[in-house]
Amino acid sequence: MSPATPTPRSRRERPAKPALTGPGIVATAVGLMRSEGLERVTMRRLAQELDTGPASLYVYFRNTAELHAAVLDELLGEVDLGVTAAAAGPLGWRDRLARILSSYIEVLYEHPSLARSALVTRPRGERYLDLVEALLTVLAEGGMEGERAGWAVDLLLQYATATAAEHGTRRQADDTQEEWDALTETLRGARQDRHPRIAAAADQLVSGSPEARRTWALDVLLNGILTAPAPDGARG
Amino acid sequence: MSPATPTPRSRRERPAKPALTGPGIVATAVGLMRSEGLERVTMRRLAQELDTGPASLYVYFRNTAELHAAVLDELLGEVDLGVTAAAAGPLGWRDRLARILSSYIEVLYEHPSLARSALVTRPRGERYLDLVEALLTVLAEGGMEGERAGWAVDLLLQYATATAAEHGTRRQADDTQEEWDALTETLRGARQDRHPRIAAAADQLVSGSPEARRTWALDVLLNGILTAPAPDGARG
DNA sequence: ACCTGAACACCGTTCAAGT
């Protein structure tokens, strides 16, 4: 099986070590994230995967945050924007907007730490622009344009991103459950004298499935965007 | 200057090394955060500050996330809840709610990384409960109780926390500015063929001061909470 | 129960040197 002439280990394991390219690196990073989670998509671990040293990656990304931003943009390619056009079907604009945002949330749900990084480093890749464009398109159909629409996009995406960061799975389902139980217990155990309203409303504070809450939150946001006074950015 | 009998270095520098206690550790951690930022509030750095080894801290906190949660709760003591009671002044409930949330945002603005950690590990300390209790009190005055109020608290705090995580200062003002410029440039440079709406609305997407946006967002949320159908947690 | 030193298994980033 092994060749007569010994080959360096690294060459044998990765027969055709590909030249480094930006897209190639990102593709490898995405694969690594899928198999081991974003936590493992570190400069060092990724370099190892690419059969090189960590310093090499700094030619393509200024830092780890930029690397993660590139991974995020790649992942955003999975968001379903198929319902953007009014011609796409019988759904009204509100439902189509909800579909797009739900798809976005679901994509990020698998990678909450990516959602967290999106909250810090604002994305601005091509796929992200596609998403923003889609949201603006649907909002325009709902009669929203200009400042109101621009700010609405921001608020809607912030909500969706934060929700994925908060509730996303893959954060060791055990931990999440444990934490939730602890919170529930804390609320239920609130003392009548100091936190009477919490004590009374403990169940309502933790009620509802994530889906029910999400549906409600999107209703809140859209109703609010439609009824709040139009923003005036020039004033700020 | 130096005593005749040599004293171990550590004892000389911290004359009365205090015994470790939960509150004492948190107080030291808060001080460390104020002087060097949350990034430096690591188990190792904190242990060094306390003149001990990192392993000792695991008696008090199961992990770094718990430590940061304790720091956050301490910091929440600074949130101004003085306007909670209707008797506090002439302000209507909406304005009082906005005051409380703005105070919360401002407290977290100085420590965006703490806000980020709050988004992941749900807080449940005493000060956090005080904040929730205050919000429930003001919402009740606006006629909101039960499920609607409970879910509203969640959504309002999520918005506030995410906003602080996103826009908080202290994240190297330079970096933030640079990132913002890059985003603006990206939006302005959107290609007419692929992202026409972004190209048209670029200025509206980035317009407005943080304060103007915050005011608008709170309007949106409150209007939405008041007009969206009451949630039904039992259904979810 | 509380505290510790030492170890294990990692990190990001920079820099001088190579091609």
Added chain:
DNA sequence: ACCTGAACACCGTTCAAGT
């Protein structure tokens, strides 16, 4: 311009051993 080895300055967490 791109790539690299090596180094610097850190991390979180566990464990066996002490008090």
